[in-house]
Amino acid sequence: NAGVTQTPKFQVLKTGQSMTLQCAQDMNHEYMSWYRQDPGMGLRLIHYSVGAGITDQGEVPNGYNVSRSTTEDFPLRLLSAAPSQTSVYFCASSYRGYSGNTIYFGEGSWLTVV
Amino acid sequence: QQQVKQSPQSLIVQKGGISIINCAYENTAFDYFPWYQQFPGKGPALLIAIRPDVSEKKEGRFTISFNKSAKQFSLHIMDSQPGDSATYFCAASPRGATDSWGKLQFGAGTQVVVTP
Secondary structure, X not given: OOOEEEEOOEEEEOOOOOEEEEEEEOOOOOEEEEEEEEOOOEEEEEEEEEEXXXXXXXXXXXXXXXXXXXXXXXXXXXXXXXXXXXXXXEEEEXXXXXXXXXXXXXXXXXXXXX | OOOEEEEOOEEEEEOOOOEEEEEEEOOOOEEEEEEEEEOOOOOOEEEEEEOOOOOEEEEOOEEEEEEOOOOEEEEEEOOOXXXXXXXXXXXXXEXXXXXXXXXXXXXXXXXXXXXX
């Protein structure tokens, strides 16, 4: 059982380049989200989706795009990478419903923008 | 501005000792308070969680204490073991069967080191 799978694990980008972080889950979860983790700041929500075709912004959405064409996949696109986007990115998923559903995280994608 | 404030940033405890991590929040709409454990190079994993209708929840060596009036909650790790060395995050999310429930607000994290 793979759970939440993120690729790539590591990536170095030049300023201005674009790229997509892939996320897939095999638990048939409706809810998926992307967080970034920075030292001293915990994890902050970038974008989330409550089902295929539905996405919304989180706390720090600027510079990122998402789409949700299937239940399984939730890619995160960096449109024009900036050094401030150097971070560790985590994808997460859960059953939708009420507060208290366990949210499962992937293993992270380490992104460096030079 | 972080909605969940976590302290301390780091702590060192001897094997067999008690680790205590504290969190405070302001938003009274929060009604779910999980703790996540994260090992280096891995994603956070749910450790234990509590709802505000109880003041304490215990799972093995891990206990959450919750003080609704003070808007504070804490994690106690009893009989700390070297394998508990990790970063711990408290979090909170708002109530309701709406789209807002999954929006976890995380504390900044506490790095716990348990010495042999």
